[in-house]
Each structure stands twice: as C-alpha cells, then as structure tokens.
Amino acid sequence: MTSQRSPAKGKSRHGFVQGAVFSLFLWPIIFLILVATVWIVALDEISDIRNNAEQDAMARAQSISRAYSEQLTRSVQQIDAVTLNVKYLWEKQGMDLDLREALRRGLLPPQLYITIVDRNGMGVTSSLGGAPIDVSDREYFQFHKAHQTMTLRVAPKLEVGRRSGKTIVRFTRRLETANGAFDGVITVGVDPTFLASFNDEGALNPHDFISIRHEDGALLVSEKGNNIRGSQVHINPPVFATDHGVMLMDADKYKDQDARILAWHKLTGYPLISYAGLSESDVLAKQKEVINSYRQFAELCTVLFLLIAAIGTCLSIRMAARKQQADEIRQTYQLAVDEAREGFFTMRALYRENGTVHDFVIEDCNTRGASMARYSKSSLIGKRLSEFSLLQDLETALPAFRHAMETGFFEDEFEVSAALHGAPQWVHRRLIRSGKGLAVTLRDISETKESERLLIKSANTDALTGLPNRYWLVNSLPTLLRVAGHRNKAMAVLFIDLDDFKQANDRFGHAVGDKLLKMAAERLKSVIRAGDEVVRLGGDEFTVLLSTIESTAEAERVASRITEAFTEPFRILGHSMNVGSSIGISLFPEDGLDADTLIQKADIAMYASKSDHKGIFRFYNDELYQSIRSKLDAEEELRYAIAKKQFFMVYQPRVDTRTGDIRGFEALVRWQHPTRGIVPPAQFIELAESTGSIVPLGSLVMDCVFKQIAAWQNMGETPVPISLNISPRQLDAGGVDQQIKDLMKRHKVSADLIEIELTESVMMSEVPAVIDQITAIRQMGIKLHLDDFGTGYSSLSRLQEIEMQVIKIDRAFVSRLGTSSQADVLVKTIVLMAKELHMSIIAEGVETIAQLETLQHLDCDEVQGYLIAKPVTAPEARKLLQQRRIFMHAENDALPV
DSSP, X not given: OOOOOOHHHHHHHHHHHHHHHHHHHHHHHHHHHHHHHHHHHHHHHHHHHHHHHHHHHHHHHHHHHHHHHHHHHHHHHHHHHHHHHHHHHHHHHGGGOOHHHHXXXXXXXXXXXEEEEETTSBEEEETTOOSOOBOTTSHHHHHHHHOOOOSOEEOSSOEEOTTTOSEEEEEEEEEEOTTSOEEEEEEEEEOHHXXXXXXXXXXXXXXXXXXXXXXXXXXXXXXXOSSOOSSOOBSSOOOXXXXXXXXXXXXXXXXXXXXXXXXXXXXXXXXXXEEEEEEHHHHHHHHHHHHHHHHHHHHHHHHHHHHHHHHHHHHHHHHHHHHHHHHHHHHHHHHTOOOOSSEEEEEEEEEOTTSOEEEEEEEEEOHHHHHHTTSOHHHHTTOBGGGSOSSSOHHHHHHHHHHHHHHSEEEEEEEOOTTSTTSOSEEEEEEEEETTEEEEEEEEOHHHHHHHHHHHHHHHBOTTTOSBBHHHHHHHHHHHHHHHHHTTOEEEEEEEEETTHHHHHHHHOHHHHHHHHHHHHHHHHHHSOTTOEEEEEETTEEEEEEEEESSHHHHHHHHHHHHHHTTSOEXXXXXXXXXXXXXXXXXXXXXXXXXXXXXHHHHHXXXXXXXXXXXXXXXXXXXXXXXXXXXXXHHHHHHHHHHTTOEEEEEEEEEETTTOBEEEEEEEEEEEETTTEEEOGGGTHXXXXXXXXXXXXXHXXXXXXXXHHHHHHHTTOOOOOEEEEOOHHHHHHOOHHHHHHHHHHHHTOOGGGEEEEEOHHHHTOOOHHHHHXXXXXXXXXXXXXXXXXXXXXXXXXXXXXXXXXXXXXXXXXXXXXXXXXXXXHHHHHHHHHHHHTTOEEEEEOOOSHHHHHHHHHTTOSEEESTTTOOOBOHHHHHHHHHHOBSEEEETTEEEEO
C-alpha cells in the first residue's frame, strides 16, 4: 500500500522547516544589529566627547587670549602715555630734562628703560644714566629720521640694548621741532618678561603656552607655560590672517609633536598679536577615562550578545516543533476571539430571603471582558462577583451594582488597583438593568486618562525649567497650608529673585538667558530638603516652599545654602556670569494664614534684601513693610512731581582758568517740593535712576534748558554753551539723539550752545544702540564731555574713536591738589594726555585759591566750583552773562571779583 500524507500535515512540516531556518539566522542577525548599534552609539558618544572637549577648549583659548590681549593693551597704552609725557617734558625743558632725576622722583615707571636721542643719534638723557651713546646706526633711528609719523612704533624684532645690555622689546616715538623737522627719538626698552606676565597664568595646563608676536611675524616674547620656558615651540611661525580667531594646529607644526588649539587677538592700534595655545592632549586627558569606558562597554556587550545569540539559536531550533503546534492552537483560538474593544458581561442578581441583593453571578462574557478581568472566559462563567475581583474590590463594586438594580442605570469611571498587574489603569463602567440582572460594559480609558494627566501636568509645569509654575502654586499652596494648620506645623515661603540676570540676558542673548534659568533651577533643587518644592513664578523669580520647619533656623539654613550656591559663577558657552540671589522669607502662621499674604510678605522681604545689599536673605517684619511702603511712596511722589513739573534748573558757571571769563554753564536740576521746599539732587537723583524715572525727568530737564537758551536769545543776550548730564538709563531707553534734534529745531538753538556730559561707563558701552546715539549727537556738532574722569576706566582708543572733545577732572582729584603729590602727578598727567589728544580740560569742585593756582600752573583750560560760583537761578545766571567775567587775573595771582 502507498501511504498518503495529508496536505495539512505537509503544510505543517513545511512550516516547521521554515521556522527552523528562520530561527537559525534570526539570532545572528539580531546579534549583528545589536553589536552594530552598541558600537555606533559608543563611537558617536566618543566623537561627541572629543568635539565637546575641543569646542570648550576653543572657547577657553579665546577667553585666555582675549584676557591676555586686554592686559597687554593696558601695558602698551601705559608705555604710549609715558612717551607722550616724556615728549611734552622734552619740548618744555629741552636739554635741561634729566630722566634719571624724573625716575628718582617717581614720575617714570622703573621697569621701562627710557632714553632721548637727539637728531644726530647721540643719547641726551636716559633713565639708566651713564655716558651718551651713539645710536645713529640703529634701525629705529633711521626709520624715524626717514618717516614723519608721530605714533608709537614697536620694533619688529627683539634687540639687545647698548646701554642696559639686556634683550628688550623697543618702543619709539619721533621728536620734531616746532616747524615739523626731525629732532630726535624717544626710545623705551621693555624687558619681555614685563609684557609676558599674565595674571591668569594658573589657568594654563602643563603643555599650554602664551606668547606675543609682532604683526610682521617676529617672536617678541617666547612661548611659555608650565612645561615650556624661554623657547619657541613652533617649528615655523604661525600666520594670523585675521585680527582675532581660533584654529587647531596639527602636531607636526610643533617641536614637541603635540597638536594645539591656537587662539589669537591683534592689539587695536598696535602692531602686536597675543596668542594662546592649548595642548590637545591635555584637553582630552580628562575625557580619556570616559572614552575608554565606552570602548570597554561596547566590547563587553559584543561578547555578551555573542553568547546570547549562540544560546538563542540552539534553543530556537529545539523549540521550532513546539512552536508549530502552538501556532496551530493559536490560529484556532484567534477564530473565536471577540473583536470588540469593550468587555461585556451579563450578570444575574442573587437575592436574600428578605428580597435584598447580596451578590451577582456571571452568566456570560466576551473574550475582551475576560482578558480585562485577567481570567479566561470559561473560568469566569458561573462565578459570583464575590468570588473574584472585577477590577475593583467587592466593598466598592457591590453598592454600584445594587444602585443599578434599583434605578435601572449606573455609570462611572474608576482607577484600577495598582496591584492588578496587566489590567487597565482606568476603566469606564456602564451598568444597565435587564430583567433580573445587569448588562455590564467595561471600556479601557487608560490612554484618555493619561492624556488628561499630561494636560494637567503641562498646565502646572514651567515649560523652560520643568519646575512647578505659578498656576500650581496658586492651586496647591492653600491645600498645603490647610494640612500644615491641621497638623499644627509651621511652614516657610522663600521668594527668590536673581540678581543682575537682566544684564546677563541683555548682554549674551535670550538663548544664554534661558540656559542660565535652567541652571539656576537645578542649583535651587540641589540645595533644598527632601519634601520641599521649588516653583518658578516667571522671569527670574522663584519660590521655595519649606513644607515643615521646627524653627526659623531651618529656613535660615536653606536660605544660606541657596545664597552660597549662587556665589559660584555660571559658565555657559564660554561665558562666565556672576548671578546672585536675593531672598525674602515669610513664615506660616506668624506672618499670615493664606497663600496670597505669605507670598506678598516674602516678596516684600526680598525687595528689602535687594535694596539693602544683593545676595542676602531677609525675614519679613512690619518695619520692612513700612520701609518698602515709604520707598514706594517716595517713588510715587517723584513720578507725580515729574508729571506736575515741580522741578527748576540752576546753572553753575565754568570759567577760563586764566582770565576768569565765563565759558559756559552746567545745567543742574532742583526739586521745588510743595511742602518740603527745595529738595537737593542727592535725595532724588539716585531714586530716579533706580526706578527709571530719570528718563522722563531727563526729558523735562532738556526741554527746560532749551527753552532758557531761547529765552536769553530773545532778550538780546549772547548765551554761552550749556552742558547737560545724560544718564545711562536715558541712553538705554533710546531716542536721546532724536530728542535733542527735535528740541534744537523747535527752539531754534544751534549745536554750539549745547554740550553733553557722559560718564565713563557710558563711553565704554558695547551696546550698539547706545554707541549709535552718541555718534549721532557728535555728528550734530555738539561737544561731548567725559564727566568725572579718572573714577572709572577709560581706553585711550575709545576716547579717540568717539571723538570726545572735553575731559572733566573729578572733584575727588581736585580736592587733593597741593596736599598729595600723587594727585598733582595724576592731574598733570591727565592734562598732558588731553593736550596731546587735542582735548580741553575742565576741573570741577575747585574750592580754594591754592587749587585754582595749581590748575593755572598746570595749564588747565576751565574751572568750576564753589570758589568760582555756586549754582544760580536763571535770572542770576543772566546777570553773570552780562558781567562776562567772574575773577580777574593779575600776573600770577587769581583775584576774585
């Protein structure tokens, strides 16, 4: 007989073979995919680590190079100023000038070797002393003899000084006679170590270096770092094609075969280039351990996956036969699966003798319902509700079922116990009475509930920092206070404002500002206690809720940790930012019983801490409230006074230092208070600056001054220029140049009758809008005064760039004239510098005849102060205009009229 194989059996055998072949290749494929994925991720992470390290190193190299360039610029500017001073002394004293004596008197820096050479190349005088030396054959002498340039020159290479015998960097300046003929050379020799000193040299790694080159390529200061001293590490000099930049130089460019990240900055106005080189091996040294760990992890995963693949392949082949049988059973089972998305049950009520329902029995259900209940369909039919949990315990479920039997309908949603693994998280239940039983429908609504939860979380979470937001605080704090009240516990609310965040945000941009806020949030979370909460209210304001405290000392400790955490600078994208925290604290129940009161009082305490001194914390008390209330009242009173124009102008004359003739007035504002009388500026100008009221007040002052000039012109008087003080806040607000232009046109006042006084901080501003306004004012023909010169930091190049015409010497230096040799030298230096820059000098705060005489001898142009005249009203100023002279000069004495 010939046996016949059934088609089903043949198909099964074919399926078995296919399954075996598939299993044979499945695990190796999975192995290859997993290994490839692990290695791709590992290599990608290693690449990211390298790239991030190089980017950070480039940023650090640029920062070091920039800092070194700024330090070097100040040193060269000092040398520049010294040569101008020596030039002036030579032109005044000629052959009588003794530089050795000037050095002994402290008028010259001892680290500079200064010599004056006459037109024949013979040394005339030197700070080193000694016999005259002929330098007519020197390159710098021949250069200045042939070129008519008055700027400071830096020799293109190192030299050995004939007098000092030392290797020096030479700075020279041409001397000329009154008719412009060559008259010799001022030469300044500088030890390279003077220029090479770097305040932040500790920031360099062992193989890093810093150096200075001439723009022609010559090395002036040898590369130096911890392991590099006194030699050139480059094989060939680097070429700098731009004024500043950063680049990676390969290892073959260096003698020690160590690649470096090189950043450079060319000095503005001088032919010098400072640069820093960071060793790539040092940069990557810290990441080497992390990189090795990624490689080891990938190798370990490769071995592990190989073992798993081998075992899996063997097991898969052995299980192929069983799988075939299971597939046949599964196919049969799937035919009977109910495709409905909801679970259905029909349940019959069971009654006691008294007619009350005490239980329910399942008569039928679909597969979906059984799976939701985590049972098989067959095991459920015939079971009572009391015998199993239909996703809810009997004590909770039975009342709902009874209610449906009584009323005919019941519908609800409930959360399934977390202990029921594999069951839906949330279920919608509908119970409808049918005869003596119920039709029960169960629907899985877990996804809908999760969506609702995410929406609620989104509404209560700050999108930037991930912290709870103001909405969460408003809704949650009342509940927390009620719980604390019931438990008789104390709470604390800390209101935190970031100090100087706005300046950092404006300077570096909103992207850096957002990153700063995220980092600030992380710092806050890192120092609070477990169970406490950090909330972002908005902007740079945060709140910390201390859920329970035993005493105020606990709140103090948390506030101290926050304050200390914010003393560390934030470092973002190569920028270092100091942003502190001002904290106000209110206590529950001492300071209030409701959320609004506690937040308001914590805000008041924060405002007081910021007003007293940034970076501290204060507890709320009633005195603070009164103080804040007084300050707010003062701000409101000032705004009201500006709106009602309760201000008038006084004018303090500026006179010619020699003749006493009036050269101009400075306009000063006074407050005519209706009850307090005249309020001096010291009591309201600072308040106006801090609140921003200085902007409308400044506009009012400008309008008054222009009106007064126009009035004097209409009276037939010949006005003199009036100078106006412009606040930095006015320039930040913008439009000052347009205001002045409109006032000039409206009142028919020419530009030569208006002068603008600016502070050094405004002059050094890098904000484009501020610089544009100053430039526009200058282009109108209006003179610019640099007010309170010497109290800040001014760059000589910026003075020339903005084209300031007048420098006002601060009264702090004038008051010490004749009593301090340092003050005399400083004022003399400022006058000499101004003369060389073709700028006028005004000395303010002159109060004694001795000060006036000293300023006359120093050839100061104008003076201003109580010795000359106090600020006067407009009618009194008109009389001074008619008088035209405040004191007369007779020979060497100043005689007040």
